[in-house]
Amino acid sequence: MEKYLETKRIILRQFSPQDEDALLDLDSDPEVMKYLTNGKLSNRHDIKKMMARVSALLEHSNDQFGVWVAIEKETNNFIGWFHLFPSQDEAENLNILFLGFRLKKIYWGKSYATEVSKALIEKAFNELDAVEVCAQAMKSNLASQNVMTKVGMTFRNQYKENSLPKGFQQAVLFSIKKSEYSKDHMAFILFEKGKKIGEIADWAVTSQEPFYKNILGKMVLSQPLKDECTFVSPKPINRKAQLTVIENGTRQFDLQIKSVKGSTWVTATIVSQSDL
Numbered sequence: 001m002e003k004y005l006e007t008k009r010i011i012l013r014q015f016s017p018q019d020e021d022a023l024l025d026l027d028s029d030p031e032v033m034k035y036l037t038n039g040k041l042s043n044r045h046d047i048k049k050m051m052a053r054v055s056a057l058l059e060h061s062n063d064q065f066g067v068w069v070a071i072e073k074e075t076n077n078f079i080g081w082f083h084l085f086p087s088q089d090e091a092e093n094l095n096i097l098f099l100g101f102r103l104k105k106i107y108w109g110k111s112y113a114t115e116v117s118k119a120l121i122e123k124a125f126n127e128l129d130a131v132e133v134c135a136q137a138m139k140s141n142l143a144s145q146n147v148m149t150k151v152g153m154t155f156r157n158q159y160k161e162n163s164l165p166k167g168f169q170q171a172v173l174f175s176i177k178k179s180e181y182s183k184d185h186m187a188f189i190l191f192e193k194g195k196k197i198g199e200i201a202d203w204a205v206t207s208q209e210p211f212y213k214n215i216l217g218k219m220v221l222s223q224p225l226k227d228e229c230t231f232v233s234p235k236p237i238n239r240k241a242q243l244t245v246i247e248n249g250t251r252q253f254d255l256q257i258k259s260v261k262g263s264t265w266v267t268a269t270i271v272s273q274s275d276l
Contacts, residue, residue, distance in 0.1 A: 004068045007119045010112060012068035012082055014058065015051055019069055022078040023047045031105055035141035038169070057085060064128060065094075070103070070116065079107040084120050084133075095131045097124050113147045114276050118249055121151060125178045132177045136161075139170040148174040149194050150276055152181060152249055190233055191244045198234035200245065205229045205270070227270045229255065236263035243268065252276055 005012040015023075026032060027042035042050075050067075058066040065085035072079050080103035086094055099120055101113050117135075124130040135153060137144040138161070145155075153174035161171035190197040206228045229245075237243070243255040243266075252275075255268035 002063070004063070004066075005116070005119055005123060006073075007115050009073055010079070010116050011071045011073055012116065013071065014063075015054055015067070015069055017051075019078065020044070020047055020051065022069075023051070023081075026078075026080055026102060026104055029105055032102065035138040035144070036102070061085070065097070070101075070112070072107070072112075078104075079112060080104050082116050082120060084124060087134075094129070097128070097130045097133050099124075099133055099135050108143070111276055113144075114150045117147060117151045118276075121176060121181060125181055130178065132175050133181075134173060134175040136171055136173055139172050145172065145174065146194060149191065149196065150246065150249075150252070152176045152189070152246075154180070154196055187248070188231070189246045189249075190231075191246065192237075192241050194244075200234065201232040203229065203231045203245070203247075228258070228267060229253065229270055230265070230267050233264045233266055237266055246276070250276055 003011055003013050024042065024044055024047050027047065030039045030041065033039050033041055054067045067081050067083040067085075069081055070079045071077065080101060082099070082101045084097055084099050086092070087096060087098055090096070099117055101117065103113060121133050124133045133153075134156075135144075135148050137148070139158065153176045156173045156175050158170060158172050161169050187199045188203045190200045231245070237257070237260050239257055239260050241257060243257065245253040245255065247253070251273065253270050254272045256271050258267045258269055260266050
C-alpha cells in the first residue's frame with residue numbers, strides 16, 4: 001500500500017481491506033476508547049463505515065488528507081492510526097488542519113504519538129501549505145494533552161463536546177501556528193508543569209566531571225554530579241517552579257532549580273533528559 005509518511009520508527013500508509021480486523025481489535029479495548037466514546041466499543045459495521053469515509057476523503061483530497069495506518073518498522077506490527085485533515089465543519093478550508101491519533105495500549109508510553117505528530121505538523125506546514133494545525137481532546141485526557149504540548153502546541157480554549165454517547169463533555173483545543181512552528185522548531189522552549197512559558201535565551205550546559213578527592217589519606221574517584229544548566233527565562237520564575245526545557249522539539253530536560261537571579265536568570269540541575 002502507498003506510504004504517506006515515514007519517521008525513524010513508524011510508517012504511515014493507506015488502509016487496506018486486510019486492516020479491518022486490526023482496526024476492530026483497536027476499538028475493542030475500553031481503555032483505548034475511554035476518552036473517545038466514553039468507552040463505547042466499535043463493531044465491525046462501525047469499522048467498515050469508517051474505512052469507507054477514509055477512502056472517500058483520500059480520493060476527494062488527492063491523497064493529501066485522511067487517516068493512515070501506523071506500522072512499527074522494527075516489527076511490521078499495526079500500532080494504530082493517525083489522521084490529518086480539515087475541520088469537518090469547514091472541509092474546504094485547507095489552511096487549518098486537525099491532527100489526531102489512536103494507538104493500541106501496548107504502544108502507549110513509547111513516544112510514538114509525539115514522534116509521528118511532529119512529522120505530520122512538519123508536513124502540514126512545509127508541504128500542504130497549512131497555516132495552523134489543531135488537536136482536540138477530552139479535558140480529562142491528560143496524556144493526549146501532554147503530547148500536544150511536547151510537539152509545540154498551545155492551549156487555545158475549552159468547550160463542550162456533544163458528540164459522545166453520554167452527552168456533553170468538557171473538551172480542549174490546542175494548536176500550533178506556522179509562525180510559532182518556525183520559531184519553536186529550532187529553539188529551547190521552557191515549560192512549567194506542562195504549560196508553555198516561551199523561548200529561553202543563553203542556554204548553556206555544564207557537565208560535572210568526576211574528580212579525585214582525599215579521604216583519610218587515600219585518593220578516591222568521586223561520582224560525577226548531575227549536569228547543570230543556565231538560561232534566561234522570558235518571564236519571572238518562582239524558585240520552587242517545576243521546569244522543563246524542550247530542545248528543538250526533539251529532546252526534553254527536566255530541571256530542579258538551584259538559584260534564580262533577577263527573577264529570570266536561572267541555574268538548575270538537569271534531573272533527567274530524554275529523546276521525544
